[in-house]
Amino acid sequence: MNDKENKLNQHTPVLAMNSINKSFGGLRALIEADLELYSDEILAIVGDNGAGKSTLIKVLTGVYRADSGSIRINGELSDIPTRQQSIDAGIAAVYQNLGLVDTLPAPHNVFLGDEPIKKIMGIPFIDNKKMRKAAIEILRDRVGVEFPDIDEPTRNFSGGQRQAVAIARAVHSTDLKVLVMDEPTAALGPEETKNTLQLIKAVKERGTPIILISHNLDHVFQVADRVQVMRGGKNVGVVNVADTTQQAVLGMIVGSETSAVA
Ligand SMILES: Nc1ncnc2c1ncn2[C@@H]1O[C@H](COP(=O)(O)OP(=O)(O)OP(=O)(O)O)[C@@H](O)[C@H]1O
Ligand SMILES: [Mg+2]
Structure with a gap:
């Protein structure tokens, strides 16, 4: 062996x-x-x-x-x-069509449907600052990429970059096992x-x-x-x-x- x-x-x-x-x-x-x-x-x-x-x-x-x-x-x-x-x-899967919303930037796509929320005077808003920071960290620490233009809509990204965003979405839950x-x-x-x-x-x-x-x-x-x-x-x-x-x-x-x- x-x-x-x-x-x-x-x-x-x-x-x-x-x-x-x-x-x-x-x-x-x-x-x-x-x-x-x-x-x-x-x-x-x-x-x-x-x-x-x-x-x-x-x-x-x-x-x-x-x-x-x-x-x-x-x-x-x-x-x-x-x-x-x-x-x-x-267990998370990334399929060929990736399922990104092309008009939204990477952080929104990483957290799609699961955005961090803050409340201002009792009203819930997406916490954009927190989401952007968390997305940058996930992309860097779990996927190994850094984008200079993270706030661009993902339709402006290359196929490889879009793939990275789709993977980051799959791994964004901290207890991802597979x-x-x-x-x-x-x-x-x-x-x-x-x-x-x-x-x-x-x-x-x-x-x-x-x-x-x-x-x-x-x-x-x-x-x-x-x-x-x-x-x-x-x-x-x-x-x-x-x-x-x-x-x-x-x-x-x-x-x-x-x-x-x-
Ligand atoms: N929803 C379904 N209804 C009926 N038959 C199905 C269904 N899904 C898969 N099959 C059949 O089950 C078998 C296995 O299909 P599967 O999609 O798992 O193959 P695969 O190895 O992924 O092939 P490919 O390389 O073409 O993607 C095939 O004969 C397929 O036609
Ligand atoms: Mg198949």
């Missing part, structure tokens, strides 16, 4: 999904699917179209309700969560892809473990610590990036290899 495996195996996973089953009518989208995420890692999930990646994540975020299975967060057994229970458990990113680089050009991959690493280095769904093995091999391969609704293997090759992982994706360890 190498040092990295040792480190990864030493502690309880932040998140463990076990024997998750989910059918849509007669279609078995997930069959006894598992997932383990440790506190100091980026876990990539790869697999062909329809392999079950998004369904597994949607069970985690409470968008879909699993037919059976269990989820443990920090070793404690949770119910298969509803949407709200998942949010309360500190960040999920489903295909974050799918719609980006080369420069913005590079920035986004750096951003993902920076978020991990600042203490948030990440589940990254991606079809791009180049990107996966640049940022992930481990790769979970799904096929036909099953988890067909998990490998350390350091111990494998893209070709071997591709073999697992299409089912021509049983082991991806080089």
Whole structure:
């Protein structure tokens, strides 16, 4: 066992999904699917179209309700969560469309729907000063970016900067335990892809473990610590990036290899 495996195996996973089953009518989208995420890692999930990646994540975020299975967060057994229970458990997801309000500046987007409030003569107002300061701190300390123009509407930001704002929104709750990113680089050009991959690493280095769904093995091999391969609704293997090759992982994706360890 190498040092990295040792480190990864030493502690309880932040998140463990076990024997998750989910059918849509007669279609078995997930069959006894598992997932383990440790506190100091980026876990990539790869697999062909329809392999079950998004369904597994949607069970985690409470968008879909699993037919059976269990989820443990920090070793404690949770119910298969509803949407709200998942949010309360500190699980946040950033989807491809980011969901920003383009006409608003970054601080408003980071705190959208959850703005700090101050009362003046008993009347509640958004505390803009507090919100701006908190947004700057989150962007710097949890996401690793500093914007010279934080008060600009986010429509003037680059794709990478917008991604940072969306991540900051996801991590703004202090007890965030898991960040999920489903295909974050799918719609980006080369420069913005590079920035986004750096951003993902920076978020991990600042203490948030990440589940990254991606079809791009180049990107996966640049940022992930481990790769979970799904096929036909099953988890067909998990490998350390350091111990494998893209070709071997591709073999697992299409089912021509049983082991991806080089
Ligand atoms: N809401 C739904 N209703 C019916 N079938 C669904 C639903 N969501 C997913 N499925 C089916 O479940 C299977 C797994 O789909 P899922 O979206 O999890 O795949 P994926 O691995 O994320 O694929 P992709 O790489 O294309 O995003 C597919 O056969 C899909 O058609
Ligand atoms: Mg998907």
